Amino acid sequence: MEKFDAIVVGAGPAGVAAAATMARAGLSVVLLERGEYPGAKNVMGGVMYGRMAAEVVPEFWTQGAPIERVVVEERLWLATEDSAVSVGHRSPAMAYHPDGCPNAFTVLRARWDRWFAQKAEEAGALLVPGTTVEDVLWQDGRVVGVRTGREEGDLYAHVVVLCDGVNSALVQRAKLRDHPVEPHHLALGVKEVVGLPPEVIEARFNLEPGQGATIEIYGAVTRGMSGYGFLYTNHDSVSVGVGVLVSHLMRTRIPPYELLEGLKQHPLVRPLLAGGETLEYSAHAIPEGGLAAMPKLYGDGVLVAGDAAMMVNGLHREGSNLAMTAGRLAGETVVEAKRRGDFSARTLSLYAAKLEESFVLKDLRKYRHLPELAERRPDLFGTYAELANRAAHEMLTVDGVSKRDKQRKIWRELTRRRPLPFLTRDLYEVWKAIR
Ligand SMILES: Cc1cc2nc3c(=O)[nH]c(=O)nc-3n(C[C@H](O)[C@H](O)[C@H](O)COP(=O)(O)OP(=O)(O)OC[C@H]3O[C@@H](n4cnc5c(N)ncnc54)[C@H](O)[C@@H]3O)c2cc1C
Structure with a gap:
């Protein structure tokens, strides 16, 4: 029976960060992904953050990373049915850190995740796509591996790192939470990618080639529910979407596609998308419960990172960066556990201490009352x-x-x-x- 140092479940930003960190330190790592390839079904509005990506893949922007556009302008609209008060910030200085690392950039997850996971493979992780983890395996009160949907699909490791996203069933199986995520702790995001020629996007959003803009829209577009609409520019498409709390959708019974259609038809949005062709439609949950809704972050032989651990800062539209940082810190913790030869909860609690020191828990703590207000x-x-x-x-x-x-x-x-x-x-x- 082959035993790995670590099994990582899910090749999203959290899982890839964890796998790359551990593989680079010489640990034997298997990265299991249910999609046909990483990113095959993953959905995100589309803004990634450079600092956190560079902590996983140094100087990623020089390595053919599939960056759509580097964000130079962020706008916020407070909208009624037919008007908006708008504030924003545009600055070439905001676009790049002094070392040339882009601050924020847009991505299409099918391309980004595939490329990012390849970097974990280059670091030495074994990526196994098309493999769904169905359960965690227990022995003497500690997690010792996973059961996959494959024939003879039990795999064993010193540590299992759960990065299986917002609908993680494994968090409960690993006894890190004793109930499913509640509807008022989840938002549903629906999104379309609308194809437009690059020069049309640049003219409509006032951009130079390669530059990108984001618009977040609060107010009438969510029809009395908590959430917001967004437009993010890609190279030759615009991602347009809206996310609202699931509990509010259940109450109002407004179909999410109707919200998205309403956003696209808003008199301020329609001209930005005119003539575009819908290339893709997708929907995905977003964990919005914040600190109070987080599961336990570690147990004997197990850690959890990213959306599976409720690590999203909804106010600032940040999730991928929290996921990458948490994944990296989970990876560093396992490297330390391997050095000590102790994979018990006592050593793995180092992960929670690292998160406390990072912006991840500091920001989630700062906004801990926001989910209840929303x-x-x-x-x-x-x-x-x-x-x-x-x-x-x-x-x-x-x-x-x-x-x-x-x-x-x-x-x-x-x-x-x-x-x-x-x-x-x-x-x-x-x-x-x-x-
Ligand atoms: C509409 C929308 C807009 C968003 N916009 C932004 C944004 O602009 N910027 C931002 O930073 N964040 C945004 N987010 C949040 C962001 O997408 C997440 O926070 C981030 O993707 C979390 O990364 P993760 O690795 O934890 O999870 P995910 O990206 O969800 O990755 C989980 C991976 O695990 C795999 N998986 C799941 N279950 C199993 C299993 N049982 N076995 C094997 N594999 C499994 C999945 O296929 C997936 O590849 C948005 C989210 C949505 C839905």
Whole structure:
């Protein structure tokens, strides 16, 4: 019976980071992926983060990485049915770190994951695609391997690293959580990739060749549910999508494809996509429960990283970077466990300590109250997006009314819609959730 140092389940950003880190340190690693190839069915809006990718594959941008566009501008729209107040930031300095590493860039996961996993293979990991892990194997109260769907498919290792994504059944099988993820801890993202010639994208989004832009849209596009729409530019396509809490979808019964169609038909979005051809449609869950909904991160012979561990910072649209960092730290922990010859929970608890020191748990801790607010107050974005648009409309309409009178009118409207005690409470709740 062959025994590996580590089995990694799932070749997404977390799994590849874990596998590459361990293989590079000389450990024997098998990386199991249920897709026909890594990324075959994976879905993401599409913004990856360079610093965390470079910690897994140094100078990846010089190695033929399938980068679609490097993000130079990020915009945020607070939208009503037919208007938007927009803020944003554009800066060539933001696009690259001083060493030339792109800060944020767009990807198509089918291409990126395949390339990224190849880097883990080059480091020495054994990638086995087309293989679904069905269960973890136990011996004397510790995880010792996995059962795959293949014939004679039991594999053994000192440690199993679970990176099997948001719908991980294995987290429960490994006794790291004793119940399934709850609907209010999940969002559903639906997305289309709309093909357009590169020069059309550059003209419409005000970009130079190779440059990319992101637009996040809050307000009417989610029809009273918590979530947001997005547009991200790729080389010759635009990813357009919307994500909302599953619990809100269950309550409103609005079909997700209707939300996406509504977003595409929004008067501010339609011209950006005009003439484009839908190349791909996909849907995927996003773990939005935050810190309070995280499973136990380690046990005897087992670790969990990425979406399977609820590591998403929804407010900042970050998930892939948390996954890559957690995967890398899980890998480093196993390397240390191998050095000590101890794969018990005592040594593997080092992983949680490393995460505490990293931005992963610091950020999830900072925003720990946000998921509860998003679940309880889906009205917030719609209400304030509408008020912001009314205020902008009033101030920008030149009709002979003095600016002070306009200001008074805006204030009256605001306090009519949200009387002062409610307004103060809203501000306090938002401040508490993001401070
Ligand atoms: C619509 C949408 C938009 C998003 N936009 C962004 C964004 O712009 N930026 C960002 O940073 N994040 C974004 N995210 C979040 C991001 O996609 C995830 O946080 C990230 O992919 C997590 O990586 P992971 O490796 O943990 O999981 P995944 O990427 O889900 O990878 C899990 C892998 O495990 C495999 N697998 C699952 N079960 C098994 C099994 N039993 N056996 C074998 N293999 C298995 C899967 O096939 C998959 O390859 C978005 C998510 C969605 C759904």
